[in-house]
Amino acid sequence: MPAGLYVHVPFCSGKCPYCDFYSITALDLIPLWIEGLAREAALMAPLWPEPFDTLYLGGGSPSLLSDSELTALFEALSPLGVIKGSEATIEANPEDVTPEKAASWLSRGVNRISVGVQSFDVRWLHDSLNRRHTVEENYQAINAAAELGVSLSLDLIFGHAGQTPEEWAADLDKAANSWADHISAYGLTAAPSTLLGRALASGAAPKLPGEERSSELFMVTGEALAMRGFERYEVSNFARGGSVCRHNLKYWRREPYLGLGPSAHSFDGRRRWANASSVRRWAAALNRGERSLEFVEELTEQQIRLERIMLGLRLEEGLSVDLIEPSEKLTDLVENGFLTLVDSRLKPTPKGFMTADALAKLLA
Numbered sequence: 001m002p003a004g005l006y007v008h009v010p011f012c013s014g015k016c017p018y019c020d021f022y023s024i025t026a027l028d029l030i031p032l033w034i035e036g037l038a039r040e041a042a043l044m045a046p047l048w049p050e051p052f053d054t055l056y057l058g059g060g061s062p063s064l065l066s067d068s069e070l071t072a073l074f075e076a077l078s079p080l081g082v083i084k085g086s087e088a089t090i091e092a093n094p095e096d097v098t099p100e101k102a103a104s105w106l107s108r109g110v111n112r113i114s115v116g117v118q119s120f121d122v123r124w125l126h127d128s129l130n131r132r133h134t135v136e137e138n139y140q141a142i143n144a145a146a147e148l149g150v151s152l153s154l155d156l157i158f159g160h161a162g163q164t165p166e167e168w169a170a171d172l173d174k175a176a177n178s179w180a181d182h183i184s185a186y187g188l189t190a191a192p193s194t195l196l197g198r199a200l201a202s203g204a205a206p207k208l209p210g211e212e213r214s215s216e217l218f219m220v221t222g223e224a225l226a227m228r229g230f231e232r233y234e235v236s237n238f239a240r241g242g243s244v245c246r247h248n249l250k251y252w253r254r255e256p257y258l259g260l261g262p263s264a265h266s267f268d269g270r271r272r273w274a275n276a277s278s279v280r281r282w283a284a285a286l287n288r289g290e291r292s293l294e295f296v297e298e299l300t301e302q303q304i305r306l307e308r309i310m311l312g313l314r315l316e317e318g319l320s321v322d323l324i325e326p327s328e329k330l331t332d333l334v335e336n337g338f339l340t341l342v343d344s345r346l347k348p349t350p351k352g353f354m355t356a357d358a359l360a361k362l363l364a
């Protein structure tokens with residue numbers, strides 16, 4: 001089975017207060033990062049000789065790379081093969097998606113743009129998320145993608161302090177009525193290490209919605225998008241016309257993928273590992289012909305079963321019922337409308353999707 005190739009572009013023009021990814025604003029490190037990528041690709045090529053069938057440039061903000069940096073990036077990846085015509089995604093910030101830049105991405109084989117619009121309501125976009133782009137730039141990005149006819153995914157965030165289900169439905173409607181064929185909708189979270197996490201802990205930021213409101217917002221997501229022809233295929237991901245993200249499906253289906261760049265994760269079917277979350281450390285190790293890894297884990301049979309259950313319960317396709325021991329708990333979950341049994345597969349219902357992680361704990 002061909003694997004997916006992920007490249008982590010850790011650079012951003014600023015740090016969003018809720019961001020928990022490895023991202024930095026030291027753009028002067030871009031040349032060092034490209035050098036590291038070339039070394040990492042050359043080091044991994046003999047171990048991953050089969051061509052990849054998805055490519056995902058994620059971040060960070062891959063869209064801030066200049067044309068010449070992008071040329072250098074693709075050159076760095078050249079020891080690794082990617083099957084021609086494979087799904088190739090670039091993550092982009094709305095302010096970067098100009099017709100010229102988007103055309104340049106397409107000329108390099110990119111055929112899917114994933115734009116972090118986050119919201120079409122200025123209150124959430126600026127007051128809650130402190131994003132650096134405008135609502136107008138969201139529309140400019142969408143128009144640029146539509147003009148090129150390229151597959152477009154929009155990322156949205158819900159669960160802002162004081163947000164009502166009606167307000168969230170209105171945001172979803174704007175995304176669903178656009179050119180996009182894929183929408184990812186994530187609840188706002190605030191890890192303790194983030195700026196938002198610290199502001200919430202000190203009382204400087206208004207409280208995020210409680211359990212009841214969060215559940216309402218979650219349920220509205222599926223309903224509003226279904227009305228516009230978007231089908232949920234994963235807890236937070238929706239597609240119309242079958243435009244699922246094949247690269248991300250590899251993560252949930254436990255298919256192999258190689259991650260390059262600082263903090264990138266990889267999986268070869270048996271082992272998981274993650275690169276160091278530091279451009280300098282990651283690049284220095286590669287300079288010595290080594291890799292700086294944050295962890296390596298060889299999965300046991302028991303861990304593999306747990307992963308299958310946890311990940312399967314996030315997907316509309318569900319998981320084989322053979323993975324779960326028959327039990328009263330399982331019967332209760334089916335009878336109470338959290339799961340359905342279809343053709344020997346256990347599938348989450350909308351209520352089940354909302355509690356997917358808790359269900360996995362109960363059933364594992």
Ligand code: SF4
Nearest residue numbers: 012015016019023060
């Ligand atoms: S643009 Fe994305 S990756 Fe960069 S800081 Fe904001 S949320 Fe994080």
